[in-house]
Amino acid sequence: MDWVRGDSIGCGSFSTVNLAIPRNRSAPLMAVKSSDLFDSVQLENEIDVLNQLQSCDNVIRCFGGDQTLEHGERLFNLLLEYAPGGSLAQLVQNCGGVPESDVKSYTKSVLKGLRYIHAKGFAHCDIKLQNLLLFENGEVKIADFGLAKKLGEKQGRLEFRGTPLYMSPESVNENEYESPCDIWALGCAVVEMITGKSAWNCKGDMNMATLLIKIGVGDELPEIPKQLSEDGKDFVSKCFIKNPKLRWTADMLLDHPFVSNVTTTATTTVTLKNSEDSVFSSPRCPFEFQEWISVPSSSPKSELWSRREELSSSSRIDWSAISCSPSPAERIRELSCDDQSCGWSYSGSWITVR
Numbered sequence: 001m002d003w004v005r006g007d008s009i010g011c012g013s014f015s016t017v018n019l020a021i022p023r024n025r026s027a028p029l030m031a032v033k034s035s036d037l038f039d040s041v042q043l044e045n046e047i048d049v050l051n052q053l054q055s056c057d058n059v060i061r062c063f064g065g066d067q068t069l070e071h072g073e074r075l076f077n078l079l080l081e082y083a084p085g086g087s088l089a090q091l092v093q094n095c096g097g098v099p100e101s102d103v104k105s106y107t108k109s110v111l112k113g114l115r116y117i118h119a120k121g122f123a124h125c126d127i128k129l130q131n132l133l134l135f136e137n138g139e140v141k142i143a144d145f146g147l148a149k150k151l152g153e154k155q156g157r158l159e160f161r162g163t164p165l166y167m168s169p170e171s172v173n174e175n176e177y178e179s180p181c182d183i184w185a186l187g188c189a190v191v192e193m194i195t196g197k198s199a200w201n202c203k204g205d206m207n208m209a210t211l212l213i214k215i216g217v218g219d220e221l222p223e224i225p226k227q228l229s230e231d232g233k234d235f236v237s238k239c240f241i242k243n244p245k246l247r248w249t250a251d252m253l254l255d256h257p258f259v260s261n262v263t264t265t266a267t268t269t270v271t272l273k274n275s276e277d278s279v280f281s282s283p284r285c286p287f288e289f290q291e292w293i294s295v296p297s298s299s300p301k302s303e304l305w306s307r308r309e310e311l312s313s314s315s316r317i318d319w320s321a322i323s324c325s326p327s328p329a330e331r332i333r334e335l336s337c338d339d340q341s342c343g344w345s346y347s348g349s350w351i352t353v354r
Contacts, residue, residue, distance in 0.1 A: 001063060001079060005032065005070075014042050014146070020079055030063060033078040037067060040076035042146035047078055049145040052120055058113030060133060060143040083141065085134030088193065092129060097196040100232060102266035106132070107190055107235075108259040109140035114186065115250040117142070118179040121151050125161040125177050127185035129192055138266040151178055164211055165198050170244045172216035180244035183253070187222070187239025194225045194232075231258040 006019030009031065020032035035043050043065070050062035061081035068075050085091075088106060092098060098106070110132060117124055124131075124142060131144040147161045155161075161177050168184035170176040188199040199222035202211060214220060221240045224233050235258035238248040254260065 001027065001066075003030065003032070003079070012144075012146075014039055015078075019082070020077075029082045031080045031082045033080065034068075034075045037074040037076045043076050043078045045148065046145045049122060049148045053117060053122070053145075056113060056116040058109050058139065058141050059116065060141045080143070081141070083133035083143070084136055087130050088132040088134060088140065088189070089129035091134060092193055092196055095196070098193045098266075100194065100227075100229060103190060103193045103232075104259055104262045105138060105266040106134075106140045106193065107186070108254070108262045110142060110186060110189070111250050111254050111259060113140075113142040114179075114182055115254060117148075118151070118182070118250055122148050123151055123177055123179050124148050124182050126163060126166075127182045127189060128163050128166045129189055132189065149177060164208065164215075165200055165202070167212075167215060168244065169216050169242050172212050176244070178244065179249070180247045183239050183247050183250065184244075187236050190232075190236055190239070191222060191225055194228055199223075229258075231256070234258070 002023040003020045004023065006021045008016060008018050010017035012033075015033045015035040017031055017033050020030040022028070022030065033043060033046075047062060047065045050059070053059045054061065060083070063079040063081070065076065065078045068077060088098075110127070114124070114127075122145075124145065125147040126144060127142070131142065133141050133143050135141065149155070149161070155175050155177055160175070162171065162181070162185070166185040166188045168181040170178075171181050191199040200211065200214065201223060219242070221242070224236050224240075228236065235253065235256050238253060238256065241247040248256075
């Protein structure tokens with residue numbers, strides 16, 4: 001498909017996201033995720049997974065991938081369906097919480113997507129509000145399959161997937177990432193939609209080790225919001241079962257009274273934030289302390305990086321809020337200092353350590 005790169009609308013650890021404007025005016029507006037060709041493992045995994053999931057209305061559509069040579073840099077591009085409503089994270093950030101009637105609708109959409117994904121033999125491994133995209137009809141679609149894996153596929157001992165605040169106990173304790181971990185993360189997402197805050201009550205001085213111990217050790221569970229209906233509380237409790245073998249599946253949860261009677265689409269809409277507003281996500285690794293959030297330079301010489309000052313005037317990313325550490329060694333030196341306080345609600349990117 002012939003297309004032109006438009007404004008920047010986001011960035012991740014290994015990719016940047018831009019509008020993709022088709023030269024054919026009858027074709028739909030798209031989003032394009034791009035990374036350096038030599039650092040495109042996650043995008044290649046994403047396109048492989050999405051090609052097997054295109055029959056589901058609650059999974060983001062993929063229009064294929066290609067390679068482009070831009071200002072001397074060869075990029076791998078993944079063309080995706082554009083979500084005009086943004087993400088549920090943006091919706092919650094704007095509204096501070098979502099009415100339960102809409103939470104039910106959004107949750108049912110996600111469950112339909114997860115039922116299909118799991119039936120096709122995959123685990124998403126990174127379900128969170130930032131990866132749940134909102135469309136004009138009120139439907140929600142699951143996006144960002146860069147960390148998805150085949151069910152039953154062996155996991156490297158030092159390979160971590162997902163976002164700490166959404167990680168399940170078995171992921172923390174056993175490095176296990178199967179379909180139940182998506183259900184645990186969905187429970188965290190429901191709590192966050194209702195309260196506007198993360199499911200875990202993380203104070204400003206809590207570090208990564210403390211958070212992971214909180215998730216993996218003992219009987220403590222995320223607090224279920226008091227403002228939820230009785231059906232809502234019971235639904236979330238079925239997601240927050242420590243033993244993954246006893247945790248309810250997506251198929252079982254679709255029959256739960258909290259979502260089974262939902263017939264109308266959600267009415268809450270999101271106003272996309274402009275360039276002077278920051279869009280934050282929850283931290284995904286120990287290197288994401290608030291003091292030194294970093295942007296991975298997967299293609300530092302490309303126009304997407306060198307034009308950051310120009311892009312900041314028209315994109316939704318606040319580059320001024322993001323600092324770049326010079327090296328992993330420097331980050332470790334900063335981590336070893338006495339003050340290890342962090343803000344778990346804010347982050348702009350993540351790094352996988354293998």
